[in-house]
Amino acid sequence: MAHSQPRQDDFCIVASGVRKHFISGKKTIVALDDCSFNVKSGIVTGLIGPDGAGKTTFMRLCSGLHVPDAGSLEVLGFDVTSDFLDVQANIRYMPQRFGLYEDLTVQENLDLYSDLLGVPPDKRQARYDILMKMTGLAPFTGRLAGRLSGGMKQKLGLACTLIKPPRLLILDEPTVGVDPVSRRELWQIVYSQVKEQGMSVLLSTAYLDEAERCQEVILMHEGHVLGQGVPSSFSRPLSGHCFMLKGPREKKRHIQRELANRDEVIDALILGEKIRLVTMDEMGPQDVRKTFDLSEDIEIEGSEPRFEDAFIYRLKKRLVSLGRSVKFKIITHKRVAGSPEDEVIVVKNLKRRFGDFYAVNGITFTVKRGEVFGLLGANGAGKTTTFRMLCGLLPASEGELYVAGKNLREARAEARERIGYMAQKFSLYEDLTVIQNLNFFSSAYGLYGKRQRERVQWALDAFDLKEEENSISRDLPLGFKQRLALAAALMHEPDIIFLDEPTSGVDPLARRQFWAHINSLADAGVTIMVTTHFMEEAEYCDRVVIMKRGRILAKGTPEELKSRYHPPGVTNPTMEDTFITLIEMKEAA
Amino acid sequence: MLRRILALTIKEFIGILKNKKSRMVLILPPIAQIIVFGYAATFDLKDVPVAIYNEDQGQISRDVIARFRGSRVFKIIGTMESDGQIAPVINLKKALIVLHFHRDFSRDILRGGSGNLQVILDGRNSNTALLALNYVHTIIADFNKAWAAENGRGRPPARLVVRSWFNRMLDSHWFIIPGIVALLTIVVTLEVTALSVAKEREAGTFDQLLVTPMTPFEILVGKSLPGLIIGLIEGSFIIFVTCFWFDIPLRGSLLVLYSGLFTFLLSAIGIGLMISSISLTQQQGLMGAFMFLVPAVVLSGFATPIANMPKLVQDFTLLNPMRYILVIVRSVFLQGAGFELLWTQYVPMAIIGIVTLAIAGFLFKRRLY
Amino acid sequence: MTSLRNESSLSMMRLKGLIRKEVKQIIRDPSSIGIAFFLPVILLIIFGYGVSLDAEHVPLGLVVEHPGPEANGFMAGFQDSEYFEPILYHSVQEAEKALIERKIMGIVWTRSDFARTLLSSSEAPIGVIVNGVDANQARIVEGYITGVWMKWLVSYARSHGLALKVPIRVKHRIWFNSAVRSRNFLVPGLIAVIMTLIGGMLTSMVVAREWERGTMEALLVTPVRVKEIILGKVIPYFFLGMGGMVLSVFIAIVVFHVPFRGSYLALGFASSLFMLTAIALGLIISTAAGSQFVAGQIAIVITFLPAFMLSGFVFDINSMPYPIQIITHIVAARYFVSILQSLFLAGNIWPIYIVNCLWLAGMALVFFRIIRKKSHKRLV
Incomplete structure (x- = not known):
C-alpha cells in the first residue's frame, strides 16, 4: 500500500x-x-x-x-x-x-x-x-x-x-x-x-x-x-406558533391573503378547508383571534410545528436581511363573466395511445368556472399528455373533450384567445429579455398599441419584474422565470389557464407567492387547471384527480380524499399518506 | 395578423443575433469559405511538374522545351538520362508529365518527316491528366504551325478557329465562384431555419406558440422571414465579393439574379422548415439538414456536371433546388441571361418551395409523438 | 486500498466493461449502425454514379452551310465519336441560339466555301464555339473536337495523296488509367470524404450524448480512468468505422470496377490510421463543444466542406495558390486521398505511402494528445 x-x-x-x-x-x-x-x-x-x-x-x-x-x-x-x-x-x-x-x-x-x-x-x-x-x-x-x-x-x-x-x-x-x-x-x-x-x-x-x-x-x-x-431542532422552537383556522369556506382565500402579509405572521397557507397559520411570537389561540381580529365563526386550534415552517422562517429572515421584500403581491384580473356552475372543461373517457402504450387510458372529469383544479401524479402518470390534449397540442385517440365548449384542436384560432398556457419548466424564449418576452407574447395574443403597453406595464408591476426588465431570461433566477412565465400566460386576460408543473424547483416562499397569484385569479372567476407532483399542493386546490399510469385513481376535494383514504389510526393524514393508502387499497383490490 | 407575424419575426431575429455563438456561425464561416474555396476550387492547371527525357541531340527538341519552359502551365523539374528513371518519377508524383524526345527527333523533322514526341502522364487524377495533355497539344500545335510557316512545310488543309463564349480565357474560377454564392447561401439558410422549430420544441416554447391565437400560416411566415432576410444579406455579400474581389463579370441584370436568389431561398427555407418540423430535437434537425445538404451539394452540378450523371441520378437531381440556382447564377453572371432563358429554372424552385412550406406548416400541428 | 494512485494503470476489466457497454449500445441503437454502414454505401453509390468528369454524349451543334462530300466527311467524324451527340442546325444563328439556351455545349461549323478553300489548300477555317461557362468541360470538349479534327486530317491527307507531315507528332500514354475514367480517381477520393464525415459524425455525437443523458457524470465518479473512457469510445467506433470502410472499398471495386493494384494490407493499415484521425477529430469536437448541438454544427463546418474542397479529391492541390496549399495540410483527408489514389490505381508506391502515413500518424498523435489534455475527470 x-x-x-x-x-x-x-x-x-x-x-x-x-x-x-x-x-x-x-x-x-x-x-x-x-x-x-x-x-x-x-x-x-x-x-x-x-x-x-x-x-x-x-x-x-x-x-x-x-x-x-x-x-x-x-x-x-x-x-x-x-x-x-x-x-x-x-x-x-x-x-x-x-x-x-x-x-x-x-x-x-x-x-x-x-x-x-x-x-x-x-x-x-x-x-x-x-x-x-x-x-x-x-x-x-x-x-x-x-x-x-x-x-x-x-x-x-x-x-x-x-x-x-x-x-x-x-x-x-x-x-x-x-x-x-x-x-x-x-x-x-x-x-x-x-x-x-x-x-x-x-x-x-x-x-x-x-x-x-x-x-x-x-x-x-x-x-x-x-x-x-437534527430536523426536530429546527421545528421545535416554533411550537406554540402554529395554528389551524377553520371558518366559512368561501372566506378562506380572503382570510389567508390578509394574514399572509401581516408582519406578525411567518406563514399562512391553505390546507384543504383550513388555514394553517405560523406566527412570529408564541401565543395562545385567543391571542391569535385578538391579534388578527378574527371573527367568532372561525375555529382556532393549536398545531404541531413542521420542518417547513422553520425553513420559511429562516428564509424570510435571510431575505429581509438582504433587503428583499417578503410581502405577497396581489394581482388584478378582469372579472370573468358566467356562472360558477358553468362546466368549463369537460373530459369524457379520454384516451391517448402511443404505439401500443396508453399514456392516458380513459379518464373522465369536469371542471367548473372559477375552480382551481389539480391533476396529481408522479412523472409518467399521464398528466402532461392530458394537458396537451386539452390545449389542442395533441389529438386524442378516443373520447371527448371540450374547453369552453370547444375542442381546441379543431377550433379556430380566436378560441385560443380565451385560454392561457404555462408550459413545463417555465418555457420562455431564453435569448430574449424579460420585456422582449412580454412584448412578444402580448403581440402573439393580438394585443397592440396602447393596450399592449398597458398590459406589459401591468405585468412588470404586478409580478415584480421591473428591476430585471432588461435581463436576458436565461440568466434569471428560477423564481423570476416562474413569474415571467405566468405573466406571459396572462397578458391577454384569459378565462381559463393551464399550468403544467408551475412550482417545480422553486423555493417555498416563491411557491406561496405563486399560489397567492392563483388564488386572486380564482377569485376573479378564472378557471385554473394545474398539474403537480408535489402531493401537498393538492391542498391548495378546490378539487383534484389523482392519476397513475394513465388512469384516474380517485377524485374529489382534498378533504374528501383525505377522509376516504387514510392510513388506519392517523387522524391528520397528509396528502402523501392519502396517496400511499390509495395505492395500497387499489393494489389490494 | 401582420402585427403577429411582425412580432414573431422580430423575436426570431433577436434570438438569432443575440447569441454570440450563432452570430459567429452566421458571419465568420461564409467569409472564410468564400475566400479559401474561391481560391482553392479551380480546375485550371499551373506549375504542372514536367520531367524531360531528351535523347535527341538536335536543336528542335531544345526549342520545344523552351516553349514549355515559357509556359505558365508547366514547370520543368529536371531531366533524366534513361528509360528506367521514368517510372519512379511518375510513381512518386515528382512529375505529372514526362516528355520523351526520341533519339532521331530533330533529324526526322529536318528530313521532312514527323518527329515523335512521347508524352507519359500520371493518370491517377485523370481530369488533371487530360487537361495537361490538352495543354501539351496546344503548345505542340503552335510550334508545328510556326515551324511549318518558317520552313515552308505544307500547311494543313483546314484549321480550327476556336472561340469560347462567355469565358474567353476559360478560367474555371468564373465557373466555380458564382457557384459558391449558391453553396454558402443554402448552408446559412439551412442553419437558420432547420433548427428554428426544433429548438422551440426542445425548449417547450413551441407549445406556447401553438396555444396562442397564431395560425400555422402566421407561424410559417414569421419563421421564414428571418431566413429569407439573412439569406439575402449573406447572398448579397458573397455576390459583392464575387464581383469586386474575384473580378467575375456580372453581365446580367440584378433583378434576374435576385429573383433567382429569392426563389431559391424560398425553396431552401421550405426544406429547412420541413426538416425542422419533422425533428423532435435540434440534434435531429441538424442531422436532417446535413443529410439533405451533402447530396444536394455533390449532385448539384457545382463541381461535376449533371449531364455526366446516369439518367436515373439526373432525374433525381430535379428535386434539388441547388441545381436550378447554379444555372441561374452562372447564366446571369457570365452569360447575361434574362428571364426568357431562365424561367424554366425558376418554376421548379418555386414549386419545391411552396410544397415544402406547405408540408412544414401542416406538420407544425399534425405531428404525432 | 490497492494502488489506485497509479494513474497509468489500465484496468482490463474496466476497459472491457466499457467496450461491452458501447457495443451493446451500438447494437441497440440502429442510428449508429445506419451511420456506419448504410450511409457510406448510399453516399458512395449516389456519388459514385453522380460524380463524373467524363463528358460523354456531349450535345454538339453541327452547321454545314453548304453540304458537300468534304464537309460531310469532316462532320462524319463527330457522328462516329462516342463523345458527341451531334445535332444538325441549318444556320449558325440557330445553333448559337441553342448554345445560349444551354441545349448544346458547342458548335462546329463549316462555311459555304469550305470545299473550295480546302482544295486550294489555304487552310480552310472551321468555326468552333464552345460554351465557356463551365470552363473545365469546355476545355475537355475542345480537346475532343481537336481529336476529331486531327483524325480527319490524317485520313484526308491519305485519301488525297497529300504528303502532309506535321513536324511533331504527339503520342501519349496515360499511365494507371489509360481509359481516362474519372470515376477511377473520384471514387477512392469519395471514400476519404465520406469516411471523414462518418468518423466525425459517429463520435462527435456519442460523447455529447453521454453528457446530456447524465451518464457521463455517473461514470466519472467511479474509479475509471480518463484513458479508459477514451479507449472505451475509440475502440468500438474504430471497428464500426472500419466496417464501413471495408464496405466502401468493396463497393468501389465490385460496383464501380475501380482497379485495385496495391496491397490490401497496406490499405488496411492506412485506413486504420485515417479512421483514428477521423474519430479523434470527432472526439475533439465533442469535448470542445460540450453540447451535442454545437458539436454537430462544428462538425459540418470542419469536416464535410473542407474534405470536399481541400482534399485534392476533385480540385488538384498543386494548382491552388500557395497559402491555400499550406492550409490543405491540416485536412487529414488530403493524405488519405493521396494514399487511396496511389493504392487503387498505381499500386504500392512506398515513398508516397510512407510519407502520407507519417502525416496521418502525426495528426492522430496530435489529436489524441489534445483529447487527453482536454478531458479531465472534472466538469469545469
Whole structure:
C-alpha cells in the first residue's frame, strides 16, 4: 500500500470556506459562497433547499467532479482537489436522473458498474441476488432500463451504486418526480444500508417533508447554509406558533391573503378547508383571534410545528436581511363573466395511445368556472399528455373533450384567445429579455398599441419584474422565470389557464407567492387547471384527480380524499399518506 | 395578423443575433469559405511538374522545351538520362508529365518527316491528366504551325478557329465562384431555419406558440422571414465579393439574379422548415439538414456536371433546388441571361418551395409523438 | 486500498466493461449502425454514379452551310465519336441560339466555301464555339473536337495523296488509367470524404450524448480512468468505422470496377490510421463543444466542406495558390486521398505511402494528445 489509510473520523465530509462560481455569458453565478460545515459519518444527512441553492454543486465537489475556487473540502479524509481518485474509489454518486444507460438492460447496467468498480466475477452473483431482492427488480433483469417506471429506475440507479458498498453514498435528488410509494421504499433501502454497512449517506431533496426523514439536515439557499441540525431542532422552537383556522369556506382565500402579509405572521397557507397559520411570537389561540381580529365563526386550534415552517422562517429572515421584500403581491384580473356552475372543461373517457402504450387510458372529469383544479401524479402518470390534449397540442385517440365548449384542436384560432398556457419548466424564449418576452407574447395574443403597453406595464408591476426588465431570461433566477412565465400566460386576460408543473424547483416562499397569484385569479372567476407532483399542493386546490399510469385513481376535494383514504389510526393524514393508502387499497383490490 | 407575424419575426431575429455563438456561425464561416474555396476550387492547371527525357541531340527538341519552359502551365523539374528513371518519377508524383524526345527527333523533322514526341502522364487524377495533355497539344500545335510557316512545310488543309463564349480565357474560377454564392447561401439558410422549430420544441416554447391565437400560416411566415432576410444579406455579400474581389463579370441584370436568389431561398427555407418540423430535437434537425445538404451539394452540378450523371441520378437531381440556382447564377453572371432563358429554372424552385412550406406548416400541428 | 494512485494503470476489466457497454449500445441503437454502414454505401453509390468528369454524349451543334462530300466527311467524324451527340442546325444563328439556351455545349461549323478553300489548300477555317461557362468541360470538349479534327486530317491527307507531315507528332500514354475514367480517381477520393464525415459524425455525437443523458457524470465518479473512457469510445467506433470502410472499398471495386493494384494490407493499415484521425477529430469536437448541438454544427463546418474542397479529391492541390496549399495540410483527408489514389490505381508506391502515413500518424498523435489534455475527470 503506497499511502496511508485515511484517518478514521467522526465526519465524512469536512468543508471550510468552500466557494464555487460559474460564468454564464457576462454574469458570474456564485453557486456556493463560503460554506463551512461538517457531515457526520454513519448517518443520513439531507441537503435541503430549492433549485439554485447549490446542492448539486456541493455534491459534485464532494465527488471530485468540480474543484472548489477557494476553501478546503475533505471527503473521507481525502482532499478533493488533490486526491480525487482516492475519493472516487471510496464513494458512490448517483446524479439526477439516476445515471443509467437506458439502452442497456437491468443486468447489463449492473455488469457495467461491477466492471467499473472492479468487483471480482465470482462474487458478483451473490451481490446481485441481494440487491435484486432488496429493490424488487429480480423479475426485470432482462428489461431495458429505459422501459422501467420512474420508481424502478430510481431503485436500479441505487442498486448500481451499492454493488460495492461505498463508505459514503451521495444521492442527488433521488426522489424527484417519483411516486410516494417508491419514495418510501427508497428511504427504507437507504436506512437498511446505513444500518447494515455503516455507510454514510448524503442526499439532496427539494421535498421539505422528506427532511424529517433525515437524521440531520443542512438547509441551503442561494449558495448559503441557513442552518444545520437534527430536523426536530429546527421545528421545535416554533411550537406554540402554529395554528389551524377553520371558518366559512368561501372566506378562506380572503382570510389567508390578509394574514399572509401581516408582519406578525411567518406563514399562512391553505390546507384543504383550513388555514394553517405560523406566527412570529408564541401565543395562545385567543391571542391569535385578538391579534388578527378574527371573527367568532372561525375555529382556532393549536398545531404541531413542521420542518417547513422553520425553513420559511429562516428564509424570510435571510431575505429581509438582504433587503428583499417578503410581502405577497396581489394581482388584478378582469372579472370573468358566467356562472360558477358553468362546466368549463369537460373530459369524457379520454384516451391517448402511443404505439401500443396508453399514456392516458380513459379518464373522465369536469371542471367548473372559477375552480382551481389539480391533476396529481408522479412523472409518467399521464398528466402532461392530458394537458396537451386539452390545449389542442395533441389529438386524442378516443373520447371527448371540450374547453369552453370547444375542442381546441379543431377550433379556430380566436378560441385560443380565451385560454392561457404555462408550459413545463417555465418555457420562455431564453435569448430574449424579460420585456422582449412580454412584448412578444402580448403581440402573439393580438394585443397592440396602447393596450399592449398597458398590459406589459401591468405585468412588470404586478409580478415584480421591473428591476430585471432588461435581463436576458436565461440568466434569471428560477423564481423570476416562474413569474415571467405566468405573466406571459396572462397578458391577454384569459378565462381559463393551464399550468403544467408551475412550482417545480422553486423555493417555498416563491411557491406561496405563486399560489397567492392563483388564488386572486380564482377569485376573479378564472378557471385554473394545474398539474403537480408535489402531493401537498393538492391542498391548495378546490378539487383534484389523482392519476397513475394513465388512469384516474380517485377524485374529489382534498378533504374528501383525505377522509376516504387514510392510513388506519392517523387522524391528520397528509396528502402523501392519502396517496400511499390509495395505492395500497387499489393494489389490494 | 401582420402585427403577429411582425412580432414573431422580430423575436426570431433577436434570438438569432443575440447569441454570440450563432452570430459567429452566421458571419465568420461564409467569409472564410468564400475566400479559401474561391481560391482553392479551380480546375485550371499551373506549375504542372514536367520531367524531360531528351535523347535527341538536335536543336528542335531544345526549342520545344523552351516553349514549355515559357509556359505558365508547366514547370520543368529536371531531366533524366534513361528509360528506367521514368517510372519512379511518375510513381512518386515528382512529375505529372514526362516528355520523351526520341533519339532521331530533330533529324526526322529536318528530313521532312514527323518527329515523335512521347508524352507519359500520371493518370491517377485523370481530369488533371487530360487537361495537361490538352495543354501539351496546344503548345505542340503552335510550334508545328510556326515551324511549318518558317520552313515552308505544307500547311494543313483546314484549321480550327476556336472561340469560347462567355469565358474567353476559360478560367474555371468564373465557373466555380458564382457557384459558391449558391453553396454558402443554402448552408446559412439551412442553419437558420432547420433548427428554428426544433429548438422551440426542445425548449417547450413551441407549445406556447401553438396555444396562442397564431395560425400555422402566421407561424410559417414569421419563421421564414428571418431566413429569407439573412439569406439575402449573406447572398448579397458573397455576390459583392464575387464581383469586386474575384473580378467575375456580372453581365446580367440584378433583378434576374435576385429573383433567382429569392426563389431559391424560398425553396431552401421550405426544406429547412420541413426538416425542422419533422425533428423532435435540434440534434435531429441538424442531422436532417446535413443529410439533405451533402447530396444536394455533390449532385448539384457545382463541381461535376449533371449531364455526366446516369439518367436515373439526373432525374433525381430535379428535386434539388441547388441545381436550378447554379444555372441561374452562372447564366446571369457570365452569360447575361434574362428571364426568357431562365424561367424554366425558376418554376421548379418555386414549386419545391411552396410544397415544402406547405408540408412544414401542416406538420407544425399534425405531428404525432 | 490497492494502488489506485497509479494513474497509468489500465484496468482490463474496466476497459472491457466499457467496450461491452458501447457495443451493446451500438447494437441497440440502429442510428449508429445506419451511420456506419448504410450511409457510406448510399453516399458512395449516389456519388459514385453522380460524380463524373467524363463528358460523354456531349450535345454538339453541327452547321454545314453548304453540304458537300468534304464537309460531310469532316462532320462524319463527330457522328462516329462516342463523345458527341451531334445535332444538325441549318444556320449558325440557330445553333448559337441553342448554345445560349444551354441545349448544346458547342458548335462546329463549316462555311459555304469550305470545299473550295480546302482544295486550294489555304487552310480552310472551321468555326468552333464552345460554351465557356463551365470552363473545365469546355476545355475537355475542345480537346475532343481537336481529336476529331486531327483524325480527319490524317485520313484526308491519305485519301488525297497529300504528303502532309506535321513536324511533331504527339503520342501519349496515360499511365494507371489509360481509359481516362474519372470515376477511377473520384471514387477512392469519395471514400476519404465520406469516411471523414462518418468518423466525425459517429463520435462527435456519442460523447455529447453521454453528457446530456447524465451518464457521463455517473461514470466519472467511479474509479475509471480518463484513458479508459477514451479507449472505451475509440475502440468500438474504430471497428464500426472500419466496417464501413471495408464496405466502401468493396463497393468501389465490385460496383464501380475501380482497379485495385496495391496491397490490401497496406490499405488496411492506412485506413486504420485515417479512421483514428477521423474519430479523434470527432472526439475533439465533442469535448470542445460540450453540447451535442454545437458539436454537430462544428462538425459540418470542419469536416464535410473542407474534405470536399481541400482534399485534392476533385480540385488538384498543386494548382491552388500557395497559402491555400499550406492550409490543405491540416485536412487529414488530403493524405488519405493521396494514399487511396496511389493504392487503387498505381499500386504500392512506398515513398508516397510512407510519407502520407507519417502525416496521418502525426495528426492522430496530435489529436489524441489534445483529447487527453482536454478531458479531465472534472466538469469545469
